[in-house]
Amino acid sequence: MANDSASDRKLKILMVDDDENILEVVEETLRDMGFDVVVARRGVEALEMLQQHDIDVLFTDVAMPGNLSGVELARRARDMHPQLMILLASGYASSSLPDLPARCEFVSKPYRITDLSRKIAEMMHATHD
Template identity: 50%
Template structure:
């Protein structure tokens, strides 16, 4: 789970743990890539699109896909969807605000395609 907003990060992590996901967090794209390099057990990348620190969620998704081609990736955003054409192949999108049930459905579908959860 990657989000620069600590309140969102904490809330979503709690919801994901309630859904029986093991969760690793990162506050920016660089930190997330480091975690992906060091933890082959990470099956899904769930990231915000708009983040400070020099790397957007789209850029993170591309770099993560280069690093781990089979990684399931879900991006979330509350901003205009004009960036959707930039979405890397086989990535999912979840518009903000979302409900826990929508999050569970989207992550479950992404994990199913990757063959992992």
Template identity: 40%
Template sequence: MPKVLYVEDDELLRMVTSLALEDAGYAVVEAHDGHQARWLLDQEGGFDFVISDISMPGGMSGLEVAQAAQAARPGCRTILVSGYATSQLPALPDSVIYLGKPFRVQDLIDTLGAAG
């Protein structure tokens, strides 16, 4: 079962999306911000995918989470999500996949399938 670290500061969105991902066959570990995500990457590791919002409170962005995921496990696939258009965001690394908000959960599941 593929292991996913899902980083989202919106509690309701995090809960609903995690349940849908679990129903689709993914083992999901949740983080509410970038700092918790980084701690989980260091402590648990072994994530096949990291899905992270780009803009989060607490001073650590999804871009930094993506960098930490690659450092913890090279080859870990990272999907960054945001309500901002890509033209409003800093340049994204080639190693990440961008998914705009709002998205349908099935779009996220399809993106994971294509990335795997």
């Protein structure tokens, strides 16, 4: 987790999606916006990266292959890092998704980069209030 003494460090985002095209485009865009980005294609891989990297934001698709959905990944990530900012993405409305973990933000797919940028900025602002 980032702390105040590391405030000059770039915000590190772990992006999780099984769609290679989405990963490539959004990763590049987030980097262009000044974020440090690491990617995972499956929930299990994301859990490993949460242990290996100092992640500030988990940005994950809800529908993931295998037996670890984005919602379950968010729950496990929250257990590992209680202060982790979590952003979930889905083509379904958030009200139709299984119980979203507390303090998780949501963005509907397809999202525009401006929507994603605004949501991340809101999350960062909320953590500093």
